[in-house]
Amino acid sequence: MKTLTLLTLQLLLLFFGVTAQNSQTIRGRIEDDVTHTAIIGANIIIEGTNKGSSSDIDGNFKITDVPIGRHNIKISSVGFLPRQLNQLVVTAGKEVILNISLIEQVRELNEVNVKFDRQKEKSTTRNEMALISARSFNIDDTKKYAGALGDPSRMVANFAGVVGANDSRNDIVVRGNSPLGSLWMLEGLNIANPNHFGALVSTGGPVSMLNNNLLDKSDFLTGAFPAEYGNATSSVFDLRLRNGNDEKREFLAQMGFNGFEFGLEGPLSKKVSYLVNYRYSTLGVFKQLGLNIGTGSSTPIFQDLNFKINAILSKKSTLTFFGVGGSSSIDLLGNDIDTTKQDLYGNENVNTRVKYQTLIGGLSYHYKISTKVFTKLTFGISKTYQTYQGDSISMDTRQAFPNGESLFETQKYSLNWRTDYKINAQNTLALGLTSDFINFNLFNKRIYHGNQDKVYVNTNDNTNLIQGFTQFKHRFTNAFSVVGGLHFQKLLLNNKNAIEPRLAINYQFLPNHALSLGYGLHSQMQNIYAYFVQTPTSSGVKYTNKDLDFTKSHHIVLGYEYNISEHLRLKIETYYQKIMNVPVEMRASSYSALNSGASFAPTDNDSLVNNGVGRNYGLEFTLERFFDKNYYFLFTTSLYDAKYKGSDGIERNTAFNTHYVVNALAGKEFLLGRKKTNALNLNIKFTTSGGKYLTPLDLNTSKIKHEAVFDETKAFSEQQGGYFRIDLKASYRKEYHKSSLEFSLDLQNLTNHKNIFQQSFNRRTNSITNEYQQFFFPVPMIRYTF
The missing domain is CATH 2.60.40.1120 (Carboxypeptidase-like, regulatory domain)
Known part of the structure; x- marks a missing residue:
């Protein structure tokens, strides 16, 4: 009742325009x-x-x-x-x-004029061991950029070396690698895919479950990362949640296209604070109210909860409890689709019903052993649940027949320990150990012609991935640092091992100028689904993929950074990545696991061996003016090439090779009102990139089989048209007495440009059709904090 009264009073103050707090x-x-x-x-x-x-x-x-x-x-x-x-x-x-x-x-014998200030917030990563190919971001970045929608993945797609894979999802391609090469971490834990509608075999989804209102300063790394990060070959999201206010209670109410949400934070006691946010999908609310919103039965419904509780036990110890959980579902019914228009969500010839649930929780204990030694022990649980039911719709009668079903369940129990020892101002030692025990129940089958079943995966098993690292940082001077380390991992499923050396150097050779060099050998286990694809034999089912080794890559990066002025920075990086041990088929074919993640559905290839290779190389430019004097801009360009070889030995473009991507962002803030406390912000984003390569459809065979059949001998040989998109975001923040109100309107694909996503075969019309990415789409949002 007290909360309701407070909210009512705040709304009255809002409508009557109470003078802003100074x-x-x-x-x-x-x-x-x-x-x-x-x-x-x-x-x-x-x-x-x-x-x-x-x-x-x-x-x-x-x-x-x-x-x-x-x-x-x-x-x-x-x-x-x-x-x-x-x-x-x-x-x-x-x-x-x-x-x-x-x-x-670091105390220096000779005085050095150090003007290159890495301690400015935007130039410094949270992890002091990350000397190259790393960038920090915070809650303001996820809110500021046009088209980001408060999503960390969509926000980092503006950074050099990163390409958005799909307008309707937040999967990202980093330096030509599959999105599956990315690692998600939360508060030091390796976590499951933290996105709604996020499949087991993907790392993204249409809507993030991670609420940006709870994010603290976090790091994003794009290669040659320090030894503490493992089981990834392309990028790392090292995310942190902020602590709640430990002195006063604060509220947040927000409504946007992504959902209705309410947040609360404050003290539970003098030394315990909490932070919690709940969200329910806007379209789901409209559906519950019986409102017709133009999507028919294809209404995405999702909800999520984020929280963190921080307890200071003593001057030396802290206990933290945190979690992220969410559920999502949608029915994509082909009979409800208007065949005269493109449908963004479904296929007119199939019915698809999917449900997802993800739960991530962790408990961390931080202890300061001495003024030089800090240790942290974290226990975590990650659970995922995904079901699929599909129908094939008759072209004549439009009757639906079952064509497949799947169930993917995982439970991961994680134990993470690390210790940091600051020997002195020049030398720091860190070491850690992680154990991820994974239970999984996987089932996937396809039904042909309504009565013939083919089971691809049917297993209930468990395994353990053990990782360990040690890394050492030596600072010769304040301007010259070296970080070296080793990462180790072992998969108990098949007893495969990987030992990975890492090295990074950062040297400020002149005031405002610095060079960086990084090398890393990185390894990643295959998706758990791949190990259990069945091979039927005369003696029964065999798991011919179970002995697959880690995919490995050598990644070397050279970087140059020039602080042109206090607020203007130029950064250039060039890299080469050699990828080995890639799963390919025993028979000569164009298949390679490097292209997994392009369709967001599991691949059911069996009899795989680690004989494939790939290579990525590129050049990246970043020119950034940090926000000052009420404006900022960010210009990034990436030139790269990504190739692979399957078991047929032919070098081809990967599914993620676009050769180039250019991003240009800018924003201006106008201070309004008598006391200049209100703010109008205009932000614009321009993006263009080369088209992705696709495998052409074999139209004649597709007509005969009444389904899409691709010419695999010409895999990824045809390049789609280039990508072009402009986003514009306008926001207005008004300050009231002890409260703030913010409106924003994000106009996505402002010019309504038709960007092709992929080609598909329509068996109703017996023709090849182009499927396009998102058209012009306005996204409103209102946020009230008090």
Whole structure:
């Protein structure tokens, strides 16, 4: 009742236009970047004001009465490199809580003029071991970029080396690799696909379950990553959740195309804070209300819950409980489709019914053994559930006949331990061990002509993936660092092993100029489905894929970074990736597992061996102006080539080879109102890339078999037309007394350009048809924080 009364009062204040609050509180904690011990006496200064503070014995600081708007914050402490946070947004509806880590300064005999400031927020990754091919991002980035929809995957698609695989999904292609080469991590745990409608054999989906309102500063790595990351060959999302407000209760209400959501955070006690957010799909709500929204029976319904509870047990120990869970379902009924129009969700000749559930939970214990040693133990559970039921629709009677069904269930129990030892300011040692015990129940069959079954997978089993790492960082000077390490992993399913050396160097050879070099051997197990594809023999079913080894890749990167000015940066990276041990068929064919992930459905090839190879190389440019004086821009260009060889020995383009991608983003903020506390933001994004390669359809054979038949001898030989898209986002934020209201409208594919997605065979018309990506689509959103 109290919450309802508070909400009512807030809405009354909103409608009557109460004068905006002039100030807000900024507070947080200053700590050592390795040991997480408190830094006492650090100075925190807000530029352009007389506001500031110092950290206390616990590293905490608090600055009250900070004016609403954007501010630059400088943090300094004797013996540590200074750090600066630029253009931090301060609103009336929410306190700003910062957890800031500082790097200890290396004492140098000779004075060096160090102008290259990696401690600026946008230039510094959360992981201090990541010296190359890494970029940090935060909640503001996911909200700011046009077309991102608050989704981390769609947001990083603007970075150099990254290509969006599909407008309707957030799968990403990194440096020519399959989306399946990516690793998702949350609070240090390796997690399952964190997306709604996210299949077992994919790493993306149409809507992210990770709510960006809960994200803290996180890292995205695109190759040659440090030794602590394993079981990935292309990229890593190292995501963190922020802590809830530990002093006052705060609320969030939001409505957009992705859903209705409500968030709550605050203290449970003096040393325990919580943060929780629940969302239910907007279209699902409309359907429950009986409103016709023009999608017929094809209404995506989903809901998710994100939470984090943080408890400070003592000055040395902290306990954290966190989780992400969601469910989603949709019925795509061919008989409901208007055959005179393109349908974005289904196929007129089939019925598809799918359901998904994902649960991710973790419990972490952080302990500071001493002022130099920090250890962390995390236990996690990831569960996934996916069902599929399909029908084939008769061309004459339009009667539906079953054509397939599947059930994929997994339960992963993870134990993760790591320790960081700061020997001194120059040397840091880290080591860790991870065990992922996986139970799985997999079943997939296809029904031919309504009565003949072919079972591709039918297993109920378990396995364990064990990983370990050690890595060491030495800082010769403040401008010269080297990180080396080893990663080890073993799959108990077939006792395959992988030992992977890693090395990275970063050297500031001139003021504002730096060179980086990175090398890594990376290995990844196959998708668990692939190991259990059945091979029928006269003596019974055999698992001819069960002995598959890890796919491996050598990745070497050379980078150059030039800080042209305080807010303008140029970054260039070139890379070469040699991929080995790729599963291909025993017989001569064009098949390669490097192309998996292009269709988001399982491949049922059996009798596979690790004889395939591939190679990717490219050149990436980034010119970025960080937000300052009310505007920013980001320009990225990637030139690359991705090729593979199947068991037939012929070199071909991969399914993800577009040769180039160009992104141009810009944004401008206009301050409005008498006190300039309200803000109008305009953001635009331009993207173009080369077309993907496809395997041509064999039209005559397709007509005879009444289904799509591809000419595999010409695999990925025909290139589609190029991709072009412009997105425009307008948002307005108004400040009220202790609350903030924000509206936004994201106009996706503003020019309604027809980007081809793929070719398909329509057995009703006996013709090849083009399927297109998303047309012009407006996405409104309203957010209220109080």
